[in-house]
Amino acid sequence: MAIKPLALQQGDTVGIVTLGSPLAAETIDARIAYLRSLGLKVIVGRYVYAANGFLAGTDQQRAEDLMAMFANENVRLILPSRGGVGVEGVLPYLDYDFIRKNPKIVSGYSDITILLNVLAQLSGIVTLHSLLLLDFKPETAPYNFNQFFTATSSVTVPRPIVNPPGKRLIGKVPGNVSGILVGGNLTSFVGSLGTPYEIDTKGKILMLEEVHEPVNTVYRYVEQLKLAGKFADCRGIIMGECTGCEEAYGQTYEDLIDDFIVPLGKPLITNLASGHGTLKAAIPIGAFVNMNGGTGTITLLESAVRY
Incomplete structure (x- = not known):
């Protein structure tokens, strides 16, 4: 049975960490100010502002910040500043048994996947494929905040995952199945294959999204997951x-789905507002x-x- 963190309430504390690529200090400060304007308290990890080339501090430093947030009994939500690259580097330095005993809401997408x-x-905890610190700004779509705060505060079920108005979910292959939901960024999963941290899809429902890759590259990643048995x-x-994926040789992302995902014969839904798109559904992992x-x-x- 999944372990659920306590629900987020007005006045709770958010712990900010930077687990992958660095983010400009002025952006971090502006987003923290907005979080506080929403009635949330904020504490900042020791290495949140660190920059070590394309990484925010060493792997050990970033992992230390994350573990400190799990250890802080006042922290209810852990919010990474951004994704980028490098999140995989912190994984060997985490204490998964301690995390299991001290669950927190963890939200994000991109490399946070x-x-x-x-x-x-x-650790057996439910996490949330949803907003990063980067997204907490006044111009963020109300749909995103509605999705995020509903997912982090409501225990009402059953409850549909709904797309924004005018963007419907599309059933591509019929079939009614239930299971644990896993998934997120395609590139991140391909990068973890062959490691102790590769995604487990056995008996699960798999969600995928991608950003800024030409369709022929997306095909390569999909094929690699297929050969690794993740679709089977x-x-x-x-x-x-x-998001922002360019056609390749006249083929679109939708063509790729029709040509390579539909023939797998698994129940299939497409067009979910997710991850890198402007509009982001909150998806529990x-x-x-x-x-x-x-x-x-x-x-x-x-x-x-949970309450």
């Missing part, structure tokens, strides 16, 4: 957006969900948090 799934797999193992597939490829619906059967 690998952390979300590893925490679900090795899963019960169903949800394809999120491929490690929670039990139902997907119906015939009706194009995704339903949460358990909440991401």
Whole structure:
């Protein structure tokens, strides 16, 4: 049974960490100010502002910040500043048993994807494929905040994962299945294959999204997951957006889905607002969900948090 962190409430404390690439100090400060304007308290990790080339401090330093947030009894939500690259480097330095005993809400996307799934797999906690610190600004779409705060505060189930108005979920291959939801950024999963932290899709519902890759590269990553058995193992597939992904040789992302994902024969839903897109659904990783490829619906059967 999944371990759920306590729900987020007004006045709770958010712990800020930088786990991958660095983020400009002025951006961090502006986003923290906005969080505080929402009535949340904020504490900042020791290495949040660090910059070591394309990484924010060493692997050990970034892991130390994350573990400090799990150890702080006042922290209810751990919010990475951004993704980028390098999150995989912190994984060997985490104490997964301690995290299991001290669950917190952890939210993010992009390279944070690998952390979300590893925490679900090795610590058994539900995490959230949703907003980063980077997204907390006045111009962020209300849909995103509604999704985020509903997921982090509500225990009501069953509850549908809904796309924003005018952007419907598309059922591509019929089939009604239930299972633990895993997934996120395609590149991150491919990078973890062959490591102790590769994604476990056996009996799961797999969600994928990508950003800024030409379609022929996306094909390469999809094929690698296929050869690694990740599609054969899963019960169903949800394809999120491929944000800013350019056509290749006249083929689009939608063509790739039709040509290479549909023939797998697994229940399939596409067009989920996810990850790098402007509009972001809040997707619990490690929670039990139902997907119906015939009706194009995704339903949460358990909440991401508890009271």
